[in-house]
Amino acid sequence: MNGEDLYVGNIYQRFPINIAKGKGATVWDTSGREYIDCMGGYGVALVGHCNDRVVQAIKEQVENLITCHMSIYNDTRLKFLQKISEISPKQLSRFFFSNSGAESVEAAIKFSRKYTGKSGIISMNGGYHGKTYGALSVTFNEKYRKSFQPLLEGVKFVPPHTPSVIEEVLDENIGTVIVEPIQGETGIIVPEDGILQEIREICDRNNLVLIFDEIQTGLGRTGEMWAGQNWKTTPDIMCLAKGIAGGLPMGLTLCKPEILDSIKIGEHSSTFAGNPLACSAGIATIDSIVEDKLVENALHIGNLFKNGLLELQKKHKIIRDVRGLGLMLAVELRFDVRDVLMEGIKEGLLMLYSGRNIIRLLPPLVLDEVKVLKTLEIMDNILSKEEVRRNVK
Ligand SMILES: Cc1ncc(COP(=O)(O)O)c(C=O)c1O
Numbered sequence: 001m002n003g004e005d006l007y008v009g010n011i012y013q014r015f016p017i018n019i020a021k022g023k024g025a026t027v028w029d030t031s032g033r034e035y036i037d038c039m040g041g042y043g044v045a046l047v048g049h050c051n052d053r054v055v056q057a058i059k060e061q062v063e064n065l066i067t068c069h070m071s072i073y074n075d076t077r078l079k080f081l082q083k084i085s086e087i088s089p090k091q092l093s094r095f096f097f098s099n100s101g102a103e104s105v106e107a108a109i110k111f112s113r114k115y116t117g118k119s120g121i122i123s124m125n126g127g128y129h130g131k132t133y134g135a136l137s138v139t140f141n142e143k144y145r146k147s148f149q150p151l152l153e154g155v156k157f158v159p160p161h162t163p164s165v166i167e168e169v170l171d172e173n174i175g176t177v178i179v180e181p182i183q184g185e186t187g188i189i190v191p192e193d194g195i196l197q198e199i200r201e202i203c204d205r206n207n208l209v210l211i212f213d214e215i216q217t218g219l220g221r222t223g224e225m226w227a228g229q230n231w232k233t234t235p236d237i238m239c240l241a242k243g244i245a246g247g248l249p250m251g252l253t254l255c256k257p258e259i260l261d262s263i264k265i266g267e268h269s270s271t272f273a274g275n276p277l278a279c280s281a282g283i284a285t286i287d288s289i290v291e292d293k294l295v296e297n298a299l300h301i302g303n304l305f306k307n308g309l310l311e312l313q314k315k316h317k318i319i320r321d322v323r324g325l326g327l328m329l330a331v332e333l334r335f336d337v338r339d340v341l342m343e344g345i346k347e348g349l350l351m352l353y354s355g356r357n358i359i360r361l362l363p364p365l366v367l368d369e370v371k372v373l374k375t376l377e378i379m380d381n382i383l384s385k386e387e388v389r390r391n392v393k
Helices: 054-060 075-087 101-116 133-137 142-148 161-169 193-205 229-230 275-291 294-314 338-347 369-390
Strands: 020-023 026-029 034-038 094-098 120-124 157-158 175-178 209-213 237-240 251-255 319-325 328-333 352-354 359-360
Touching: 034 157, 034 369, 054 075, 054 275, 075 275, 094 101, 094 142, 101 142, 101 175, 101 251, 133 142, 157 161, 161 193, 175 193, 193 209, 275 294, 294 319, 294 328, 294 369, 338 352, 338 369
Parallel strands: 120 157, 120 175, 175 209, 209 237
Antiparallel strands: 020 026, 026 034, 094 251, 237 251, 319 328, 328 359, 352 359
C-alpha cells in the first residue's frame, strides 16, 4: 500500500488501507476518506482514537518525564496504580507492569508457577493468550504452535464449556488454570451461565490458581468493567493490555498479594515497565471509562448493535449466528468473510475477522447510535451483494 511491505516480513494479514488520522470511532485514510472503525485496532482503541483526555494527559506528561525505571519512584505511576485499584476486584491488589498482552500472560504464568510450585497448566481449546513462548504454550491454535515446538511442558487443553473435564485431567503437577472469560480470537465464544463459577469452584477445591485473561474482554468491553463480573467470578490473577493506556503499550498483571509476594527481587522485570507516559495515558483512560460512562455505553449501544445484527440475520441467509456481549460482537457467516471485509473497506467500514468465517466487531466504547445504524446499513448492503454474488436464496 505505502511501501512498508518492502521492510517488514510478510507476517501480518494486511488490509489495503493506509490510515492517517483517528477521532473517537472514526478513522480517515491518507486521501481523507472516512471509515467507521469496528476493528478498533484489535480492541486497543477502547476509549476512542485520540481521546481528548488521553491526548491532553500525554501532552502534559511528555513535557516532564517520559521514562522512569521501576527501580525509581514516580508519582504519575502511583496515581495510575491508585486509579486502577479503585476499579479492580479488591482481592487483586498487587500489580506487575509490562508492555503487551503476551507479556502480561508470561508474567501470570511465571507468578503462578512460583507460587504453586507446580509447572502444569490447564488451558482451554480455542484459547488465545499471545505468541511469545509461554503465552503460545497456552494458546490452542495449532497453526500458531506447530513450527515452534517444543513449547512449555505440562499444558493440557480441555473443552472450554465442560468444567468437569478439568477435574478429570487434573494431576499433582497442575497448579494453574487459564481462561478467557469470553474467547475473542476464536470467534467471541460466550460461556453459558454457571461455567466460570464452576471453574472457580474447581480451582478452590484443588488449590489451583485461576488466571483470567481479560486482555480483550476487560475495561468495560462487555458492558461490565470486567467480563468475569457477568458471571460474578473473580480470578486469582487477571491479565490486561490492549486499551488500558489509551493506545500506548502497557500490559498489566493483577494478582492476589500472596501470589506476587512469592516473587523475589530480580526474578521478573521489564525495562519499560510502568513508564510515566503510558501511566499518564492510563490515568486518562480510566477517567474516560468511568466519567464518560463508557461501560454503560458499551452495554446500551452493544445491545442496540446486537439487536440490529439479529434483524440482519433474519433477512440474510448468509448469517449463521450473531453473538457476544456489550461491544464484543461476532457475526458468523456461512462463507469466508474476506470479501465482506474488503467490501466494508470500500464502503467506509472497518471490521475484523476471527478465523475464516466470523466477522469480529471490537469498536471503541464511545460508539454512538448514529454510527451503529450506519454500520448496520453498510453491512446490510454488503451482505445483499454477497448473497447475489454467491447466489444464496
Ligand atoms: C485474550 C488475549 N490474550 C492475549 C493477547 C495477546 O496480546 P498481545 O498481542 O498484546 O501480545 C490477545 C491479543 O489479541 C488477546 O486477545
